Amino acid sequence: MKVVISGFYGLGNTGDEAILEAIVDNLRNEIDDVDITVFSLSPEQTAKEHNVKTVYRGWRHENKEKVKELRQADVLISGGGGLLQDTYPTKFLFGPLPYYLLIAFLAKLCGAKVMFFSQGIGPVTSTWGKILMKVFANRADFVTVRDQYSKDYLHKLGVTRPETVVTADIVFAFQKKEDDACMKSLSLRGDEKLVAVSVRPWFEHDDYYEKLADALDELITIEGITPVFVPMEGHHDVDASKRVMKLMNKAEACHLLAGDFTPNQYLNFIGECEMTIGLRLHSLIFSALTAVPHIGISYDKKVESLLKRSGMWDYSFRLEEFDAEKLKANAREVLARRQELSETVAVNAASMRRDALENIELLKKKFM
Known part of the structure; x- marks a missing residue:
């Protein structure tokens, strides 16, 4: 064929x-x-x-x-x-x-x-x-x-x-291969409470940078998290990540991954995190795939749809309704209930994986 x-x-x-x-x-x-x-x-x-x-x-x-x-x-x-x-x-x-x-x-x-x-x-x-x-x-x-x-x-x-x-996004059928290149690129002690952060340029609501910076500062202070920015689209997301860090008081506690890792390497890294806070759809899909609880900031219906299917919509926001104080509270709750939420996400991701594989089965049925 x-x-x-x-x-x-x-x-x-x-x-x-x-x-x-x-x-x-x-x-x-x-x-x-x-x-x-x-x-x-x-x-x-x-x-x-x-x-x-x-x-x-x-x-x-x-x-x-x-x-x-x-x-x-x-x-x-x-x-x-x-x-x-x-x-x-x-x-x-x-x-x-x-x-x-x-x-x-x-x-x-x-x-x-x-x-x-x-x-x-x-x-x-x-x-x-x-x-x-x-x-x-x-x-x-x-x-x-x-x-x-x-x-x-x-x-x-x-x-x-x-x-x-x-069906579901075909990335739910992604075949993960072990690769710790992202982790090796960071200077870490090994006992950090890692939180993946995925941001992107979004000019219609660019006030979100300051709100996110404020929330991350407080979570670093109170929860002891180590935010790691995961740029999903090269220099665009690297620049957006740097913009958030520039607005933070505790930017020294953050890390920024390079923007040239492979999807599989980013997937492996997110799987090692306690939680993800993200705008990019596939940062949230990677989180679901690895059973990592996630808080999405939805700029599009596709993000909201994914969050509802993964079971994390109750903790997430539409971008135009993004509230720093609510993010702080939700993040604290997600971290406190991490194991329970991880199990929920894993079950939902398994269902979406079956739906994603249906794309291939339907292609075979219709065209072979």
């Missing part, structure tokens, strides 16, 4: 690279002699990291190669992750939404089947974006989405022709 995978790959985003690794590993586990090609912005790096064939993902060059691969493909996997959205400006041929839909349309023209795979849908708010979704997304052969909200959103957008099944 020949598979082409299209997504946000080769751009240094830990969550998306974890998605790709989970897809590739599970395809190889479940399908004999599967032939995989990935459309990537860094094709040489992606080929080396995943042992796959690659083609440059952009339109500037290697378009003949894209067509060649799609003509030979049995199925295009579009996803996973939040590809179908117009948070970034969407014009006729520019922006993520038209890109991924046009790749899917090209695959159909080339005779390949199309599966939107383990996707989180939206937001799609522009008139042009809604037209693109209704015209092109309805041409997909099959769709799996990572939460019920995404399925409902698709139907609201008028995407009703392809069968749509709710």
Whole structure:
């Protein structure tokens, strides 16, 4: 079986690279002699990291190669992750939404089947974006989405022709390999109460940096935690982490991981922490995978959906409702009830892992 995978790959985003690794590993586990090609912005790096064939993902060059691969493909996997959205400006041929839909349309023209795979849908708010979704997304052969909200959103957008099944983020099927590179990079005594902190730039609510800094200062003083910032998207998250630390009185008690570790290395590190406080969706998924209780700061419905499924929504916040005093209280409660909450998270994560593996089973059922 020949598979082409299209997504946000080769751009240094830990969550998306974890998605790709989970897809590739599970395809190889479940399908004999599967032939995989990935459309990537860094094709040489992606080929080396995943042992796959690659083609440059952009339109500037290697378009003949894209067509060649799609003509030979049995199925295009579009996803996973939040590809179908117009948070970034969407014009006729520019922006993520038209890109991924046009790749899917090209695959159909080339005779390949199309599966939107383990996707989180939206937001799609522009008139042009809604037209693109209704015209092109309805041409997909099959769709799996990572939460019920995404399925409902698709139907609201008028995407009703392809069968749509709710599963879970494919990263819940990630195959963890032991690797302590992150831990070795830090100067630690060994008895610290580590708390993973994942932040990202978010300009609409940039007051959250100061609130988070205040909460971490108090938790260091009262609970004796050691915050470790985990940058999930390179220099963007490194800069956001430094911004929080600059606002802290006890920044010397914090650590900042480098922004170039692999998804598997970040996953292993988070698994060693007492708790996670995070904005990035996949920092929270990594926490759930390793049964680490987590407090999410939700900037998007996809984060809120995950927190409800993991069992940690009662301790979490929408970004616009973020309250430093409530975070302090919730964090103290999570730390006090860590073992109990860890068991709850583990049970919920096991359920989501089964749902995530269903993505592969459904692909086999529909296209083999």
